[in-house]
Amino acid sequence: MNKVETISTSARAPEGGSAPLLRARGLRLAFGLTEALRGVDLDCHAGEIIAVTGPSGSGKSTLLHVLAGVLVPDEGTVDYDTVRLTDLNETGRSRLRLDKFGFVFQYGQLLPDLTAVDNVTIPLLLAGVKRREARRRADSWLDRLGLAECSRKLPGQLSGGQAQRVAVARALATTPTMLFADEPTGSLDSLAAETVMLALTEAARDANTAVILTTHDPRTAAYADWEVVVRDGQITVGGAYR
């Protein structure tokens, strides 16, 4: 019997034939006897927002960390633009992460003794921006994310949603070409999650920054352009919806 194909669940249509900004092929990674990734292929184009979803323990966070060059796969390749990320040593990967990538984590992970604006200033200083200019840019990002009144507050004085938006500002301040977000709304209630996702996606689109985020929340995933579902270390769904 012929199967009836109604929606493609396999490879996405390429974006106007352009080369992907990030290209992963055949990723495999095991922790002891546990195979976290079992042959993953993924493309991410410039400015695209991708949600990686799946059950707990499915491998989605591991995948994010491999794509971002934090973890090194046992097999397979990750290419960022013209650079083979998986061939770089730790120093090379650190440099690439600092120059090109931004990160947002579930609990924000702001430095607790620094104000919001100082937290956003730090990556700019590390990238070599002069202090005065770094401060100006940090203020501008906080303003853009609706946090102007919070800029002098310490992380402990911020709500969960505000802290997470500061983390978004910190991640985008260096205008990375790729933003990796691991469960960015995982610790937030529905309303705060919505505020963070609106801020994150609009700011990323304005900056033409590609985003790969992991989430177990379908409402968070719905802010992305498309979704890939990871089950047992493999991508089972990934379609073109735009």
Add this chain to the structure above:
Amino acid sequence: MDNTTTLLGLLGTGASYGYDLKGRYDRWFGLKKPLAFGQVYTTLTRLMRNGWIVAIGAEAGAGPERKRYGITPAGRARVLEWIFTPEVPSETLQSDLFAKTIIALLLGDDAGRLLDLQRSRHMARMRELTNEKRGAGLAVVLACDHALFHIEADLRWIDLTAARLSQLQAEVKK
């Protein structure tokens, strides 16, 4: 729930008398309301008219003549089309999706794939609703939220069923 195609799907697992077919239907789908005999035979007549099943021999006896019914290739194609066409999200979705899952498992087809297809359809609708919320007034935002939470409930069922698929498969084979 689409009783007609569900019955057709059950016939896809093997030829059956109307009486036996009703028993199999009731086992899976008739917990709250068993199928009436009259409805079984009306449906079988309609399925024959559409060329999706044929009568394959009759058994004469003291009572009324008993016919066995078997699915045709066109009937099998119809069942596959039904299984792999995602439903528009609605409050009646769950029973249809449940029926499709059971029939796919009974036929030894890929129930995981149909759940993935439906998940994709749901996520596409969630993206549309999320985009509608951007810059909209509060009334529209709340209406979209209402729809989003309902679709999310379906998605949770889909994910849980996907996680329990091998268990369900073993049960269906009993």
